Amino acid sequence: MAVSPILVADIGGTNARFGLIDGRTVRDTRVLRCADYASIEDAATAYLSAIGLAAPGTPGRPRRGAFAVAGPVTGDRIAMTNLVWQFSVGRVRDALGLEGLAVINDFTAVALSVPRLAEEDRRQVGEGSPQPGAVVAVLGPGSGLGVSGLVPGANGRWTALSGEGGHVTMAPMSDRESAVLGQLRKGFDHVSAERVLSGPGLVNLYTALSILDGREPAALTPAQITDNALAGTEPHCVEAVEMFCAMLGTVAGNLALTLGARGGVYIAGGIVPRLGTLFAHSRFRKRFAEKGRMRDFLAPIPTYVVIHELPAFLGLAEAAGTE
Numbered sequence: 001m002a003v004s005p006i007l008v009a010d011i012g013g014t015n016a017r018f019g020l021i022d023g024r025t026v027r028d029t030r031v032l033r034c035a036d037y038a039s040i041e042d043a044a045t046a047y048l049s050a051i052g053l054a055a056p057g058t059p060g061r062p063r064r065g066a067f068a069v070a071g072p073v074t075g076d077r078i079a080m081t082n083l084v085w086q087f088s089v090g091r092v093r094d095a096l097g098l099e100g101l102a103v104i105n106d107f108t109a110v111a112l113s114v115p116r117l118a119e120e121d122r123r124q125v126g127e128g129s130p131q132p133g134a135v136v137a138v139l140g141p142g143s144g145l146g147v148s149g150l151v152p153g154a155n156g157r158w159t160a161l162s163g164e165g166g167h168v169t170m171a172p173m174s175d176r177e178s179a180v181l182g183q184l185r186k187g188f189d190h191v192s193a194e195r196v197l198s199g200p201g202l203v204n205l206y207t208a209l210s211i212l213d214g215r216e217p218a219a220l221t222p223a224q225i226t227d228n229a230l231a232g233t234e235p236h237c238v239e240a241v242e243m244f245c246a247m248l249g250t251v252a253g254n255l256a257l258t259l260g261a262r263g264g265v266y267i268a269g270g271i272v273p274r275l276g277t278l279f280a281h282s283r284f285r286k287r288f289a290e291k292g293r294m295r296d297f298l299a300p301i302p303t304y305v306v307i308h309e310l311p312a313f314l315g316l317a318e319a320a321g322t323e
């Protein structure tokens, strides 16, 4: 009897990506907008309908699921950080007619993908080379800021961390950054890294920089800020993207120090790959290593941008034990 595929999903604050995994192959991928659905069951059901597998008993319908979600996973009840969806894992499993459903944090899944990434799935930024078998750090700006790490264990196995490191306090490295964080503190009780290193964070940076210079900020989306920065048409958009890259360097360097990530630092999420050459030419890498007496510890650590479209799916395949 044929083995049924596994239903996989990567649910962020903006996009819900679905697919089926057969062995090592991911197929029938679709990207749905979370805002178009009232719940995770509705989005998953719409996906199964779109690929002709909605009706229970349809041949080839998945019997197991593995979902990666942007938010803390601490039990059956899941509340997503940047989305109104809340759900019980058991209820969603039953509603979708699955025998089993595993749910993990989305950046735990991205971390698990790292050993499965091929050379062409990542692009190195700056110098350095990975120490084999050493801890790996992962972070990624999207609707929020996901953070994880991969710790080596016995027999070539890895353990992925499930933390909420995107919500650490953002620290400044220049007077201009201090001024921006001071401006943001007027609106937020706690200015976390995610408040600047995410799509909404890019808007926060642009808005704060404009206000500090006495300019009325325009109502721009994160993508418009990037487009204006790439075109070089609006100085506050250029500065916002530049500060975003530098601050990502600060947080990536902090994470590498905390985890001792000599296996490398991987930048995933939807935003950095869209910054194009702005990221490669930014202060990211300089800032990453700029930690006083720890410069010699950080300088050999390589930093990579993950350009694989669906790294969380590779991690879910790893978590589900498919070969």
Ligand SMILES: Nc1ncnc2c1ncn2[C@@H]1O[C@H](COP(=O)(O)OP(=O)(O)OP(=O)(O)O)[C@@H](O)[C@H]1O
Binding pocket: 011, 012, 013, 014, 015, 016, 070, 082, 106, 140, 141, 142, 143, 144, 145, 146, 198, 199, 200, 202, 221, 222, 223, 224, 226, 227, 269, 270, 271, 274, 275
């Ligand atoms: N060209 C761009 N430049 C900067 N930000 C962008 C661009 N295009 C989209 N974004 C922003 O990226 C964010 C979505 O990122 P991503 O595609 O990683 O989604 P997600 O997986 O739903 O996010 P998360 O997993 O962090 O919740 C949104 O805030 C969106 O406004």
